[in-house]
Amino acid sequence: MIAELQHAVALRAPATADADELFARVDACRKTLRAWLPWVDATRSPDDSRAFLESVSAGKSPAWLIEVDGRIGGMIDIHGICKVNRIGHIGYWLADGHVGRGIMQQALSRVQAIAFDELGLHRLAIIAARENRRSCAAAERQGFKLEGVLREHLLLDGRRWDACHYGLLASERRAG
Numbered sequence: 001m002i003a004e005l006q007h008a009v010a011l012r013a014p015a016t017a018d019a020d021e022l023f024a025r026v027d028a029c030r031k032t033l034r035a036w037l038p039w040v041d042a043t044r045s046p047d048d049s050r051a052f053l054e055s056v057s058a059g060k061s062p063a064w065l066i067e068v069d070g071r072i073g074g075m076i077d078i079h080g081i082c083k084v085n086r087i088g089h090i091g092y093w094l095a096d097g098h099v100g101r102g103i104m105q106q107a108l109s110r111v112q113a114i115a116f117d118e119l120g121l122h123r124l125a126i127i128a129a130r131e132n133r134r135s136c137a138a139a140e141r142q143g144f145k146l147e148g149v150l151r152e153h154l155l156l157d158g159r160r161w162d163a164c165h166y167g168l169l170a171s172e173r174r175a176g
């Protein structure tokens with residue numbers, strides 16, 4: 001019996017020097033990603049990825065590259081942070097070859113630790129199209145609770161989609 005290899009998953013802050021590799025990853029998976037992420041069609045060249053990475057460095061929303069075995073495998077961020085209410089939203093994606101291996105679970109639990117322990121947030125949210133089964137399942141696996149359905153909240157490829165709104169309180173965070 002061959003034991004399945006455990007992938008080394010790490011989060012690291014992105015730099016503009018990552019633009020070429022990041023673009024290559026998005027470009028290779030654009031068919032899958034564009035179904036659920038509105039920025040994919042506007043990402044047409046490494047320069048677009050460079051501009052995105054510059055905006056991440058200049059902005060106030062923390063974002064991390066998800067490195068799998070030392071190569072960029074996706075991204076995760078906390079956006080829309082409100083310091084008054086101590087809340088934030090998590091967004092994420094994985095390249096096709098990394099889906100279905102629990103990699104986002106590892107990334108999400110690290111980002112939860114950063115959000116609750118380091119940034120002092122009280123509440124995190126994830127919003128995913130109701131038909132985005134994998135994203136809804138990833139949120140639910142992490143203990144996020146479905147708090148409601150936002151009708152026609154997302155506009156993707158010219159079509160309106162209902163969105164599941166998930167929330168997790170700091171007190172509900174699972175150990176580990």
Ligand SMILES: CC(C)(COP(=O)(O)OP(=O)(O)OC[C@H]1O[C@@H](n2cnc3c(N)ncnc32)[C@H](O)[C@@H]1OP(=O)(O)O)[C@@H](O)C(=O)NCCC(=O)NCCS
Nearest residue numbers: 036092093094099100101102103104105127128134135138
């Ligand atoms: C959403 C997305 C990140 C989910 O990726 P994922 O790999 O399914 O996420 P998880 O880390 O939760 O992995 C769960 C899968 O890994 C499997 N798995 C393997 N080892 C595992 C482990 N140790 N722990 C948990 N799950 C494991 C699970 O069985 C499950 O696979 P299955 O659904 O085929 O049964 C990915 O589908 C994606 O990038 N989609 C396109 C972009 C997108 O939709 N972004 C979100 C917009 S809201």
